[in-house]
Amino acid sequence: MKRTLKENGGLPASLLWTLAILAGVSVANLYYNQPLLNVMSTDLQVPAIQTNRIAMLSQIGYAVGLLFIIPLADLYQRKRIILVSYSLLIAALLTTAISSNIHIILAASFVTGVCSMVPQIFIPIASQFSEPANKGRNVGIVLSGLLTGILASRVISGFVGEIWGWRAMYYIAAGLMSVSAIAVIKIMPDISPNFRGKYSELMTSLLSLLRTYPQASIYSVRTGLCFGTFLALWSCLAFKMGEAPFYANSNIIGMLGLCGVIGAMLASVIGKYIKRVGVRRFNIIGCLLIFAAWASLYWGQNSYVTIIAGIILIDIGMQCVQLSNQTSIFELCPSASNRMNTIFMTTYFVGGSLGTFLAGFGWEHFGWAGVAAIGCLFTFLSLVITLIYRRE
Secondary structure, eight states, rough: OOOOOOOOOOOOOOHHHHHHHHHHHHGGGGTGGGHHHHHHHHHOOHHHHHHHHHHHHHHHHHHHHHHHHHHGGGGHHHHHHHHHHHHHHHHHHHHHHHHOOOHHHHHHHHHHHHHHTTTHHHHHHHHHHHHHGHHHHHHHHHHHHHHHHHHHHHHHHHHHHTTOOOOHHHHHHHHHHHHHHHHHHHHOOOOOOOOSSOOHHHHHHHHHHHOOOOOOHHHHHHHHHHOOOOOOHHHHHHHHHHHHHOOOOHHHHHHHGGHHHHHHHHHHHHHHHHHHHHHHHHHHHHHHHHHHHHOOOOOTTTTTHHHHHHHHHHHHHHHHHHHHHHHHOOOOOOGGGHHHHHHHHHHHHHHHHHHHHHHHHHHHHHHEEEEEHHHHHHHHHHHHHHHHOOOO
């Protein structure tokens, strides 16, 4: 199906929902490992801190893909970039499924992260080609698909890991990406590049954008810090839930991901109120919700009720921060939407990787208290940036 898209001219509903679904299926590859880390640690006979690096390297790979591959979407056909990424992703997922060597799995996890950046090509499309009045709503719809993929990935991998083992999940993931590649070939329109020049000039232009739009740094860093606290929770939750008093299996840990569905459902709603409420207020509200989440997760750490309450609060808080900042950064320079998204999402996943790494260190040395401390520290830093920066 061939379509011609015009900037700000409107996005067909069928294409919008296809982008949302593919975003969810693609990003899920980053998160299948989270409920399975404890099982993988036992099966591979390696310490928990090493399997924690599977999650960390996936996030680092994602940041690398965002920095070096997403800008190419302004220089080359986006459809071609997506198909090459999907091909490499299928190979990486199959490598993880068949390998028994932790170092090979770590390398494959890095490649999986790099090639799972595809949803960040979809989100700028939703912003760039939507009518101005619908930009926030449509970005929210694609983001809702992405968030649903994150949530569903944990639930599905938890059940698959419990029934068929963790390797089966990676075989299934490779199959899903094969179907996604076919969908892209048949449905994705050809979009003309909007940058004329060399790749080196394209990358240099990122620095020029940061100098021209200093707000981009503020939007990116404070969101990245909140994502760090979000992944601090999810990278260590499997270890926490595997201990007393829960002794939870991977399927139970995966089901906890469903608790965040409220945050995913609210994404499109939040998008409608960004202009009315204000970006700064949304960030303050989001940080306060995340603080409340960690209070529930730490002080009620031995109760399913308070753990679930904490997961719901952290998901809603994260959406308040992410959607308000991501929508705002696109508005700074619509013609460079992919590069602006590169700046935003690279910082976002650097923050996520740092949160994952420090949370793993905190768990190894201080247990759940160490994880909670890292989560609160990252949230505090994000809130301080918002309170200091008043030009919104």
